[in-house]
Each structure stands twice: as structure tokens, then as C-alpha cells.
Amino acid sequence: MILFLCGLLLFTAPLRANTPEGSLQKQMEWIHTTHHVDFVYNAEVVVNQSYQGPTLRGLTLEKALATLFQGTGISWSRDGRYVILKQSKATKPSNKPIDAPVRQRRFTISGYVKDTGGESLINATVYDLTTRQGTTTNEYGFYSITLPEGRHRLRLSYLGFEEHEEAIHLTADRRMDISLQERNNLAEVVVTGDMNSPLLNTQTGKRTFSQKDIKTEFSLLSSPDVVKTVQRTSGVAEGVELASGLYVHGGNNDENLFLLDGTPLYQINHSMGLFSSFNADVVKNVDFYKSGFPARYGGRLSSVMDVRTADGDLQHYHGSYRIGLLDGSLQLEGPIQRGKTSFNLGLRRSWLDLITTPVFAIINRSNKEDKININYNFHDLNAKIVHLFSDRSRLSLSTYWGRDHLFTKGESLWGSNTAIDRDVIENRFNWGNFNMALDWNYVFSPKLFANFTGVYTYNLSRFNTLYDYTYKNGKESTVSHSEHGYHSTINDVGYRMAFDYRPLPSHHLRFGHDLTYHWFRPQTFSSLTYFGSDTKADTLKLQGKNHHGTLELNAYVEDEWTLNDHWSVDFGANLSLFDTRLKQFFRVDPRVAMKYQAGQRLSFKASYTMMTQFVHKISNSYIDLPTDYWVPTTERLHPMRSGQLAVGAYYQPTRHWLLSLEGYYKESNRLLQYANWLGLEPPADAWDTKVSEGRGRFYGVEADARYQDKRLKIDAAYTLSWNRRRFDDFFPEWYYDKFDNRHKFNITMRCRLSKGTHFYAGWIYRTGNRMTAPTQYADMPDLGEGRSQGFVYERPNNIVLPAYHRLDLGFDIHHKTKRGRERVWNWSIYNAYCHFNTLFVNVKYDETTGRIRAKAKGYIPIIPSFSYTIKF
Incomplete structure (x- = not known):
């Protein structure tokens, strides 16, 4: 202007x-x-x-x-x-002004935006209709806005809640906590004034999900899932069907930073990826970044998922319990001291073991020769306590405990009265996390907010397998016993300091640092013991250990500045120091994002970010297994790095529509790949000699459209992408990644059919995954062992599998009881038209025709599920 x-x-x-x-x-x-x-x-x-x-x-x-x-x-x-x-200074007003201002002064309004139960609202908009300036609440629901002296009208809004307007006469700094009333129907998208909207915020590639976005009418096998909600966004590949994998902008599954109340989660899956570790009953907000990463985040290359759990109601006791097809959950919250201290408790457990244990007991009773037992269960527990010392000081303790247990046993017995053979095979798997975060929030001034956090994280992956063979023939006996196992743990202890300073509505400064001590302990062992007829034993034992104690220090500064009505910029840097005791790595990752607001309905953005990753997940499978383990950068290897450029345009033609188009280009260096020919289980000792270093180039275009009114919400996302890698030790040219899905289209619809009936439909289509297939069957070189033949492979991932597509449906039926309790019946159908998507490819050589034939096979049919929920 x-x-x-x-x-x-x-x-x-x-x-x-x-x-x-x-x-x-x-x-x-x-x-x-x-x-x-x-x-x-x-x-x-x-x-x-x-x-x-x-x-x-x-x-x-x-x-x-x-x-x-x-x-x-x-x-x-x-x-x-x-x-x-x-x-005009030369002309005096003809009339004496009413309450004419003498001089211009500025004061700060600050406080928390909450719901009626005292739960803080993240990313709520605080907008001054007088000066047309606004801000959003931080991850603790705190806001601060500095305005000129005089009369103002503030509008506070949050999706799913009624808007609130407050008229104030500002003559001094003012503390103002606001409570918003929840709205039960689907909220309309009114982007004007929503400072967290992609149209108005500065970051590219950011998506925010509330609990209502996650707990849709569709729930796979009765449990709503955070990660599977994110999988439906553009730029994200899910990997293997039914797994909670995230392959963002070409990155691997271990290149995603998962934060639960500020603490990192190393294992995010239950049931080998069927469910994620995030309990939707206690999740309050999810901020997901796939580009334009703010400087306060670091440690991974591809994405950041910042998950915040609910604090708990400060005024009333309430909760819910759910009974589903494979699991059940219980959620309770309320005040310990009304208005001062609250708690929130979420418990989830599967009960597949309660079904399989009696079933296999009945089966084994009628079969004396072959017996089998399978027992699996998982649980996770979220607990949070919040105490308000004053309107300036707040303390919270957040914990998470999740664990999976899998036990299988097979026993075979055959023979006669004189000679008996007996085989026994046992497998035990355990994996999970324990996280704890102690947060203290303090408001030093209306403009300065601070958070101090103590962090502890524990991760466990363990499996043991046992094989016993016994042969008895009269007095003679032969016994063979073998064991093999793996045990890996991670212990993280540290603290974090974060400051949030807002001198002006147009100027938002964040800075802080964190210190973490990592202790990695991957271990493997195996032993073989053989007893002959003379009862003497021969034993062979192998053991591998690897202990890594590392220190990681991060500091950041991030400055978001609105220069004028059109231009805003968010720039900063993340500085990291990683100490392996034998070598230190220091990296500086610059971050910059710019926005040009062409009008109230149109904006353009661009961002460039660098990311560094010091920890790696060693795996030989695209499915999360207990045999996978995390290891740190060592003196032999350098940390992985990536640089990403993103540009985008965002347009709101009407109040109901929001359209966006983003493009990205990312290059990654020093990517690690495990030498899979060494076996399914990576070695624990000298692991850094068993990996190859490579590069990656990933680029694409993403188009998103959203329509929303009071009864209907439609989200559509399309991705056109190229994912290429190069590992010279493996293949000396660029080749396409396994999850190079050229096209991906996803559309979801949520509709309120009547007052108590809600409907969901979601359809996904994507180009199939890639695989490596032989191109010919030919004579192999003569190495002195005679003539041989075998398959010849041209390049990795040289064929594209059939396209993947499916339709998911869901219904919620709500009913109020006479006591005012809400009952919710949910029916969900996965893969509604029963399309068998490819999971396995069988490759055969036809000697008659001399051709190589490949046949794709799918096994996952239509899967119906149901759940029953009571809210009280």
C-alpha cells in the first residue's frame, strides 16, 4: 500500500x-x-x-x-x-473530535484460547477486525497480539467451534482467556481470517488435522488411525497395503520425524503396521509438514508429524469406551482439582489372543501329533496430568507406553512305541516404546512465552527363536537344540527449551535449543547344541554386540515477518552438533519460506529447506519388523542430508472451495541401504560396513481441492511424482525407487445424511509399485564349475506392477439415550468392491516358448468391520 x-x-x-x-x-x-x-x-x-x-x-x-x-x-x-x-495538517476539522487521540501507543493482548472444558485449542485464529491483523495460538493454545491503543473488535475462530467476537477498549496490556463453544455439525470452510489456512500462512507443504479429521466415519478393523489419515494426502505413498508406512516425497519410512507431545517415537506401528501407535481418542492436533520445514524441527529428511494429546477437562468428568472387531479402548478425563488440575487417560488393547487361545486349545486337544499355538496382543496407554499454578505458569506430565507381543509354537510328534521323533519350534517377538515428557510453560510477559521440557524415551525390539529336535529309540537318544535371538534398545534422555516472542502482530520470533543423550544397544546371539547317543554335547555360540553412546545438540532461530499487505517471509536456521565420541559432526541447515498475497483469495509461496539426519533404521524389509533396528551415524559414515525447493499457488474462488497447486524438487545425499544379500536380519556388530551410500532425486506436482459446507465435505488430491535413486555399489546408474508411483489420486467424502447418520466414502488410485524382474534366462559365465544357466536382470525395479485402487465406505449412527449418553454404531467396509491388489508376483521361465512370465497375485479381499462406542 x-x-x-x-x-x-x-x-x-x-x-x-x-x-x-x-x-x-x-x-x-x-x-x-x-x-x-x-x-x-x-x-x-x-x-x-x-x-x-x-x-x-x-x-x-x-x-x-x-x-x-x-x-x-x-x-x-x-x-x-x-x-x-x-x-490535512493545514486544515482543521470543522467540529471538535469526540475522544480524539492524543498520541499513538501500543499494548499487548495475550492469553489462552480454550474450549468450554478448559482444553487448549492449537492453531486457533485471533483476528482483529479493526486493524486487519491476526495471529494463531501455539501448540499450547497461547496467543499474543500487540495493537494500537483504542477500540478494537477481536474475532476468535477454530474449525468445529462457534466464532466469538469481543469488543475491547485497549488502554493497557491485557490478559484475556477465551472459551469457544463446540459446534456438532460439519464446519464450513471460511478461509478469510483463518491464519492457519494454506491461503494465509507462510509455510508450504503443511497440513493440520484435528481429532474430528482423524476420527472419520471409516475405521479399518474398528480403529481410526492417524497415520492412515495422513496417507490420503498428496505427496505421500503408503508403501505396502494395510501397513502404516509413510514415504513422503520419495523418502524412506525412517526419514519421518514422529513427535508425541514433543518426544520422538521410534516405533510407530502395531500389528506389523496394521495399526499406528497413536490412539485417536486422546489425540488433539496433528501438524504434518512435507516441505517448508520450520527451523524448530530437525533430525529427519522427509517429513515431520507433530502430534499433541488432549490435556483433559478441567470442569467435568466424561469419557468413552469402544468395542471393536479386533480391539477395544477406554478414555477418561476430568478434573483432579476443579479449574486447576486435570487428567486424561487413554487405554487401547487388542483381544485377538483372547480368541486364539481357546480356539487353538480345542484344535490341539483333538490332534495329538501336530500342535500349534499363536498368541498376539498389543496395548498402548496414554496418560496426561496438567496443573495450572497461575494464569502464567502451567505444568504437565505426559506419558506413553505401547507394546506388542507375538508368540508362536509348533510341535510335531510321530513314530511308534519304540522310536519317537519330536520337533518343537518357538518364536517370541516383543517391541514397543515408553515415552515421558515433563513440560513447564511460563509466560514471562504478554509478548514472551517459554516452554521447558524434560524428555525420556525408551524403545525395545526383541525376538527369540528356539528349535528342539529329539529322537528316541529304546535307550538311545539324539537331541539337537538351537537358539537365535536379537535384542535392541534405545534410551534417550534430554531437555528442550523453546521461546515464543511476538513483539508485533507482523513479527513472530521463535528460538531455543535441545540436548539429547542417545544410548543405542543392538545385540544378536545364536547357539547350537548337539547331544549324541553318548550324551556328550557339542556347542557353538555366536554373539554380536554394539553399544553407541552419542550426544546431540540442536539450536534454532526462526523469524516470521509480515513485511506489508502482500509480502511475508519466514527465515531461520537449525544448527546441530552430533558427537560420536570418536568424531563430531556440525551442520547448519538454513530454512526460508516466502509468501506473496496477491489478494484476499489468492497467494503464492516458495520455500527452500535443508535437513540433516543422524540416525538410521537398518532394515531388509518394507514392513516394520522387530528385526529392524536404529543406529546412529558413526565415524565411518557421514549423516544423511537433503535440500528441498517447493513452490505453490493457493486460491479460494468461493467461501466453500479451496484449491492449491504445489511443486517440489528434492535431492538427498549419503542415503544408506542395507546389503540385503546378507540376510533378513541385519548384523548388530560392524553394521556400518554392511551398508551402501547413495543419492536420491525426487520431484513432482501436487494438486489439492476441498469443498465444504454444513453437511458435506469433499477432499481430492492428485500427485504426479518421480522418485529416483543411485547406489554405485549396487547399480552404477539412476534407477526408479520401489515406491515410484507416478500417479496417485485420492478423493474422500464425508456427508451428514440426517441428524444422527453420517456417511464416508474414500477412493484411492495409484500407479502400481515397482519390482525387479529378470529380462532373460541365459548361460552364466564358466567359473570352472561347468555350464550353468540363470536369470539376467537389466536394472533394479525395471517393471511396474498393476495399478492399485480400492473403495472404502463407512457409516456412523448416533443415538442419545434417556440419560443423555451418546451411542455410536460404526460399520466400515475396506475394499468395498473386492479388488485384489497385487501383493506378490510369481516369476517363471517357460522352457517351451523361451519366455519369462510374471503373474501378479493379490490376497486381501473385502474386509467389513464394526464398532460400538458409548460416550458418557
Whole structure:
């Protein structure tokens, strides 16, 4: 704007209904409503003087403005929909102003935005209708906005809640906590003023999900899932069907940073990826970044998923319990000390073991020769306690405990009365996490918010397999016993300090640092013991251990600045130091994002970010297995790094539609790949000699569209992408990644059919995954062992599997009991039209025709599920 260039503080005029009927400001309000223009002026312009001129009705806009300001000492000019006012210093106003300002002062309004139960709301918008400036609440629901002295009207909004407007007369710093009323119907998308909207915020590649976005009417096998919700977004590949994998912008599954209340989760899956570790009953907000990473995040290359759990109701006790097909859950929350201390408890457990144990007992009772037992269960527990010392000081303790147990046993017995053979095979798997975070929030001043966190994380992966063979023939016996196992743990202990400073609504500064001590302990062992007929034993034992104690220090500074009505920039840097005791690595990762606001309905963005990753997951499978383990960068290897450029355009043609188009280009270096020919289980000792280093190039375009009104919500996402890698030790040229899905299209619909009935439909289509297939069957080189033949492979991942597609459906039926409790029946159908997507490919050589034939096979059919929930 012109007045910005002149160094004046501009704001759009508040148009209030409580001004005197014959005032200049009241006439401006009429012009604003009739001619759809906004007035822009600084504090020197006296608009609250009386008006005694002729009526403005029936006049054109220009004639009405000329008549209104004649003799007032105010000059005007027009720039599109804006009318810019200036106060003439040579001309005095004809009337004495009412409450004319003497001088310009600024004060700060700060506080928390919460719901009626005291639960803080993350990314809620606080918008001043007077100055047309706004801000959002941070991850603890705190906001701070500095405004000129005088009268203002604040509008507070959050998706799924009623808007709240507050008229204030600002004469000093003010503390104002606001409670918003929840809205039960689907919220309309009103992007204007929503500072967290992709149209208005500065970051590229950010998506925010509330609990209502996650707990849709569709629940796979009765349990809603956070990770599977993110899988439906553009730029994300799910990998193997039914698994909770995330392959973001070409990255591997271990290149995603998962944070639960600020603590990292190393294992995010239950049931080999069928369920994620995030219990949707306690999740409050998820911020997901796939590009344009803010400087406060670091440690991974591809994405950041920041999950925050609910604090608990400070006023009332309530909860819910759910009974599903494979699992059940219980959630309770309420005050320990009303208005001061709250708790929130979420418990989830599968009960497949309660079914399989009696079933196999009945089967084994009738079969004396072959017996089998399978027992699997998982559980996770979330607990959080929050205490308010004062309106400035807040303490919370958040814990998570999740564990999977799998036990299998097979026993075979055969023979006669004189000779008996007996085989026994046992497998035991255990994996999971324990996380704890102690948070203290303190408001040093209305502009400065601080958070101090103590962090502890424990991760376990363990399996043991046992084989016993016994042969008895009279007095002679032969016994063979073998064991093999793996045990890996991670212990993280550290602290974090984060500061949030907002000197002006247009200026938001974040800075802080964290220190973490990592202790990695991967271990393997195997033993073989053989007893012959003479009862003497021969034993062979192998053991591998690898202990790594590392220290990681991170510091960051991030500055988001709105330069004017059109331009805003978010720039900063993340500095990291990784100490392996034998070698230190220091990296500086710059981050910058820019936005150009072309108008109220159109914006353009660009960002460039560098990321560094010091820990790696060694795996020989695309499914999360207990045999996978995490290891740190060592003195032999350098940390992985990536640089990503992203650009985008965002458009809101109407209040119900939001469209976006983003493109990205990412290069990654020093990527690690385990030498899979060494076996399914990676070695624990000297692991850094068993990996190859390579590079990656990933680029694509993502288009998103959203329509939303009171009854209907539709999300559509399309991705066109290329994922290429190069590992010279493996293949000396660029080749496509296994999950190079060229096209991906996803559309979901949520609809309120009636007051108590809600419907969900989601369809996904993507180009099939890639695999390596032989191109010919030919003679192999003669190495002195005679002539041989075998398959010849041209390059890795050289064929594309059939396209993947499926339809998911879901229904929720809500019913209120006489006691006011809500009952929810859910019916969900996975793969509704029963399309068998490819899971396995059988490759055969036809000697008759000399051709190689490949046949794709799918095994996952239509899967119905149900659940019953009672809220109390």
C-alpha cells in the first residue's frame, strides 16, 4: 500500500454500530455496506467527528466521498476496493473530535484460547477486525497480539467451534482467556481470517488435522488411525497395503520425524503396521509438514508429524469406551482439582489372543501329533496430568507406553512305541516404546512465552527363536537344540527449551535449543547344541554386540515477518552438533519460506529447506519388523542430508472451495541401504560396513481441492511424482525407487445424511509399485564349475506392477439415550468392491516358448468391520 511506503501505520477502519447517528464514522459505515469498500487510514485521521451535511443516498461512490469529507480536513483517494484517507495538517476539522487521540501507543493482548472444558485449542485464529491483523495460538493454545491503543473488535475462530467476537477498549496490556463453544455439525470452510489456512500462512507443504479429521466415519478393523489419515494426502505413498508406512516425497519410512507431545517415537506401528501407535481418542492436533520445514524441527529428511494429546477437562468428568472387531479402548478425563488440575487417560488393547487361545486349545486337544499355538496382543496407554499454578505458569506430565507381543509354537510328534521323533519350534517377538515428557510453560510477559521440557524415551525390539529336535529309540537318544535371538534398545534422555516472542502482530520470533543423550544397544546371539547317543554335547555360540553412546545438540532461530499487505517471509536456521565420541559432526541447515498475497483469495509461496539426519533404521524389509533396528551415524559414515525447493499457488474462488497447486524438487545425499544379500536380519556388530551410500532425486506436482459446507465435505488430491535413486555399489546408474508411483489420486467424502447418520466414502488410485524382474534366462559365465544357466536382470525395479485402487465406505449412527449418553454404531467396509491388489508376483521361465512370465497375485479381499462406542 502507498501509505506503508510513507512509513505510516495503516489499518482498516472499524465500522461500529454504536457510533452517533450523525457522525462521520456512521456515514462511512453506510458507504462500506452499500458500495463494498474498506477505509484505510492512520491514527492521525479524525473520523469520529459529527456530520451535518446532506444525505448520501442515491449518490455514486465518488460523489458520496466528496460530499462526506468536504470541509473536514480529510483528503481521500481510491485504490481498488480501498479508500485511503489522509489528515490535512493545514486544515482543521470543522467540529471538535469526540475522544480524539492524543498520541499513538501500543499494548499487548495475550492469553489462552480454550474450549468450554478448559482444553487448549492449537492453531486457533485471533483476528482483529479493526486493524486487519491476526495471529494463531501455539501448540499450547497461547496467543499474543500487540495493537494500537483504542477500540478494537477481536474475532476468535477454530474449525468445529462457534466464532466469538469481543469488543475491547485497549488502554493497557491485557490478559484475556477465551472459551469457544463446540459446534456438532460439519464446519464450513471460511478461509478469510483463518491464519492457519494454506491461503494465509507462510509455510508450504503443511497440513493440520484435528481429532474430528482423524476420527472419520471409516475405521479399518474398528480403529481410526492417524497415520492412515495422513496417507490420503498428496505427496505421500503408503508403501505396502494395510501397513502404516509413510514415504513422503520419495523418502524412506525412517526419514519421518514422529513427535508425541514433543518426544520422538521410534516405533510407530502395531500389528506389523496394521495399526499406528497413536490412539485417536486422546489425540488433539496433528501438524504434518512435507516441505517448508520450520527451523524448530530437525533430525529427519522427509517429513515431520507433530502430534499433541488432549490435556483433559478441567470442569467435568466424561469419557468413552469402544468395542471393536479386533480391539477395544477406554478414555477418561476430568478434573483432579476443579479449574486447576486435570487428567486424561487413554487405554487401547487388542483381544485377538483372547480368541486364539481357546480356539487353538480345542484344535490341539483333538490332534495329538501336530500342535500349534499363536498368541498376539498389543496395548498402548496414554496418560496426561496438567496443573495450572497461575494464569502464567502451567505444568504437565505426559506419558506413553505401547507394546506388542507375538508368540508362536509348533510341535510335531510321530513314530511308534519304540522310536519317537519330536520337533518343537518357538518364536517370541516383543517391541514397543515408553515415552515421558515433563513440560513447564511460563509466560514471562504478554509478548514472551517459554516452554521447558524434560524428555525420556525408551524403545525395545526383541525376538527369540528356539528349535528342539529329539529322537528316541529304546535307550538311545539324539537331541539337537538351537537358539537365535536379537535384542535392541534405545534410551534417550534430554531437555528442550523453546521461546515464543511476538513483539508485533507482523513479527513472530521463535528460538531455543535441545540436548539429547542417545544410548543405542543392538545385540544378536545364536547357539547350537548337539547331544549324541553318548550324551556328550557339542556347542557353538555366536554373539554380536554394539553399544553407541552419542550426544546431540540442536539450536534454532526462526523469524516470521509480515513485511506489508502482500509480502511475508519466514527465515531461520537449525544448527546441530552430533558427537560420536570418536568424531563430531556440525551442520547448519538454513530454512526460508516466502509468501506473496496477491489478494484476499489468492497467494503464492516458495520455500527452500535443508535437513540433516543422524540416525538410521537398518532394515531388509518394507514392513516394520522387530528385526529392524536404529543406529546412529558413526565415524565411518557421514549423516544423511537433503535440500528441498517447493513452490505453490493457493486460491479460494468461493467461501466453500479451496484449491492449491504445489511443486517440489528434492535431492538427498549419503542415503544408506542395507546389503540385503546378507540376510533378513541385519548384523548388530560392524553394521556400518554392511551398508551402501547413495543419492536420491525426487520431484513432482501436487494438486489439492476441498469443498465444504454444513453437511458435506469433499477432499481430492492428485500427485504426479518421480522418485529416483543411485547406489554405485549396487547399480552404477539412476534407477526408479520401489515406491515410484507416478500417479496417485485420492478423493474422500464425508456427508451428514440426517441428524444422527453420517456417511464416508474414500477412493484411492495409484500407479502400481515397482519390482525387479529378470529380462532373460541365459548361460552364466564358466567359473570352472561347468555350464550353468540363470536369470539376467537389466536394472533394479525395471517393471511396474498393476495399478492399485480400492473403495472404502463407512457409516456412523448416533443415538442419545434417556440419560443423555451418546451411542455410536460404526460399520466400515475396506475394499468395498473386492479388488485384489497385487501383493506378490510369481516369476517363471517357460522352457517351451523361451519366455519369462510374471503373474501378479493379490490376497486381501473385502474386509467389513464394526464398532460400538458409548460416550458418557
